[in-house]
Amino acid sequence: MDLQFKRLSEISSADIIDLNNNPVVLRHMPLGRPDFDQAKCSAWVAEKESQWMLNGYGPWAFMVDQKFAGWGGLQQTEGDADLALVLHPDYWGLGKAIYDEIVRRAFQEMGLESVTVLLAPTRTRIKGILRVGFQPDGEVNVDGTRFVRYRLLASTRA
Template sequence: MDLEFKRLTEASLQDIISLNNHPDVLRQMPLGSPDFDEVKAKEWVKQKDAQWEQHGYGPWAFFIDHQFAGWGGLQYEEGDADLALVLHPHFWGSGKAIYEEIIKRAFTTMGLDFITILLPLSRTRIKGVGRLGFQPDGEVEFDGVRFKRFRLFAPASPECSCS
């Protein structure tokens, strides 16, 4: 598998629109809606890409074997670097490799002490998050939707209870 991380501005708007409107993807994104058009996509890409300048991190576009596979990475959420991973269903089996690369970059290149992940309360199958080392860290609300927040500390962090 040839995996590339690129800026969202390097991905086709039509690919992003298609992904963010895909019914199987929308079932996993409670803040998404099936009316994600070109106007919304342009503004969305602009806002996501601006996080790189503002915070030193932001979401990437993922390409597998030169095909757009999805987007994600670290997004600024209320002071936290929050992990997002949104893949086209054809690439759902590639999530682990992408996740591992994001984590590596977060804790080495970017030097972050921790990252978070937000899961909607409707997600009940969450044991895998704990197996990855994420610790429960309360709940937050965005646009009227409540999420469970989990935190993963960098391996060298004194707050990390990882073994």
């Protein structure tokens, strides 16, 4: 498998629109809506790209064997570097490898002290994130939607 991290601005809008409107993907994105069109995509990519300038980190596009597999990375949320990972269902089996690389970059290259993940309160299958070291860390509200926050500390990562 050839995994590459690219900037979202390098990816076809059609590919991003298809992923962000995929009904299976949307079931896991509480803030997602099935009306993600070209205008929304352009604004969304611009906002995601601006995070690199503002925070020194932001989301990437993931390419697997030269094909767009999804997007994710670190986004500023409530003062934290929040980890997002949105993959096309065809690539769900690669989530752990992509996650490992995001976390490696966050702690080893960027020197972050922690990263968070935000999950909907209805998400009860959380053993996977607990197993890799995330711990519950309160709740946050993003755009009117409540999330449970989990935090992974660099100091607890082996």
